[in-house]
Amino acid sequence: MPFTALLVEKAEDGAISQKLTTLDVDRLPEGEVLIDVEYSTLNYKDGLCLTGAGGLVRNFPHVPGIDYAGTVAESSDARYKPGDKVVLTGWRVGEVVWGGYAQKARAKADWLVPLPGGLTTRQAMAIGTAGLTSMLAVTALEAHGLRPGNGPVLVTGAAGGVGSVAVAILAHLGYEVAAVTGRPETEDYLRGLGATRIVPREDLADAPTRPLDKETWTGCVDAVGGTMLARVLTQMKYGGSVAAVGLAGGAKLPATVVPFLLRGVNILGIDSVMQPYEARLAAWRRLSTDLPLEKLDAMVEEAKLADLPELGAAILKGGVKGRVVVDVK
Ligand code: NDP
Numbered sequence: 336m337p338f339t340a341l342l343v344e345k346a347e348d349g350a351i352s353q354k355l356t357t358l359d360v361d362r363l364p365e366g367e368v369l370i371d372v373e374y375s376t377l378n379y380k381d382g383l384c385l386t387g388a389g390g391l392v393r394n395f396p397h398v399p400g401i402d403y404a405g406t407v408a409e410s411s412d413a414r415y416k417p418g419d420k421v422v423l424t425g426w427r428v429g430e431v432v433w434g435g436y437a438q439k440a441r442a443k444a445d446w447l448v449p450l451p452g453g454l455t456t457r458q459a460m461a462i463g464t465a466g467l468t469s470m471l472a473v474t475a476l477e478a479h480g481l482r483p484g485n486g487p488v489l490v491t492g493a494a495g496g497v498g499s500v501a502v503a504i505l506a507h508l509g510y511e512v513a514a515v516t517g518r519p520e521t522e523d524y525l526r527g528l529g530a531t532r533i534v535p536r537e538d539l540a541d542a543p544t545r546p547l548d549k550e551t552w553t554g555c556v557d558a559v560g561g562t563m564l565a566r567v568l569t570q571m572k573y574g575g576s577v578a579a580v581g582l583a584g585g586a587k588l589p590a591t592v593v594p595f596l597l598r599g600v601n602i603l604g605i606d607s608v609m610q611p612y613e614a615r616l617a618a619w620r621r622l623s624t625d626l627p628l629e630k631l632d633a634m635v636e637e638a639k640l641a642d643l644p645e646l647g648a649a650i651l652k653g654g655v656k657g658r659v660v661v662d663v664k
Pocket residue numbers: 377378379380464465468491492493494495496497498515516517518536558559563579580581582583584585605606607608650651652653654655657
């Protein structure tokens with residue numbers, strides 16, 4: 336049963352290339368469930384896997400795509416039957432296991448989540464790993480006391496995938512959202528998602544020069560890390576929490592412990608890859624209710640498999656706005 340896939344190859348001189356090709360299902364990895372993939376998406380990590388950056392992909396040739404949604408074609412696991420709609424994110428699929436940039440994929444049943452009621456496979460991938468992670472971040476902030484009405488919540492990397500979904504969810508839940516962006520041209524877009532304040536990236540770009548700054552933010556969803564996260568920590572209100580999600584601006588944290596000791600500030604680490612099934616299911620269910628679909632539509636750009644090499648390079652440079660949905664059918 337041949338199908339189309341985007342294959343990433345590594346030449347003997349180390350050069351990475353991508354090509355659309357036809358494969359047979361017996362090339363797919365092991366797993367109990369064969370899926371007809373309908374949509375995949377583009378996340379920052381996909382940019383790394385498409386271009387070979389960061390050393391995430393060790394074995395070539397490789398099919399990237401860290402998330403996908405589609406219909407079960409075959410299953411030897413009692414939890415799934417042909418015709419069921421499913422979503423996959425995480426478990427290092429698309430990094431160490433072949434992923435969603437193909438019309439067929441095989442997965443372990445444990446990795447799948449049934450498509451939450453009310454969402455289409457396209458909507459599920461408009462949300463994707465980025466959106467799931469935003470929901471996990473908001474849930475973690477709430478579990479640490481975040482409530483609407485207590486002050487502004489900051490979202491860094493706001494015009495990116497994680498940031499866009501976080502802005503929309505927080506605004507829908509009644510929070511006052513301040514959006515940090517390095518792209519002033521996205522202001523209308525971010526206000527449309529519900530941000531009431533735009534913070535230019537340069538305001539938070541430099542490492543902090545003092546351990547505490549004016550108490551400003553009651554919570555933060557941080558997709559950027561690095562010096563920006565260090566700076567944000569100095570501006571958190573007493574008892575406030577930062578959900579540390581990403582490192583689009585760097586992995587080093589040039590911070591002091593003073594905000595933790597004198598203001599009881601918390602950093603909450605957010606990982607979407609190894610989340611247990613129940614937490615995934617709960618996050619997907621919340622996404623189907625707490626993320627307004629018209630806002631989701633405003634974030635989405637549609638692409639084909641052939642567009643991905645160019646888009647993969649663009650997302651690593653912070654050049655992709657919102658969410659890219661990949662129609663692989
Ligand atoms: P995007 O590229 O879509 O978004 C990142 C955004 O960060 C950009 O759009 C840009 O926003 C901002 N940005 C980029 N470079 C810089 C920089 N040098 N300094 C400051 N801001 C910058 O990526 P995603 O939303 O897919 O992912 C965001 C991060 O979250 C990545 O690091 C990714 O690896 C991580 N992630 C982590 C997950 C987890 O499980 N912990 C899951 C998913 C993602 P703007 O233009 O508005 O300034």
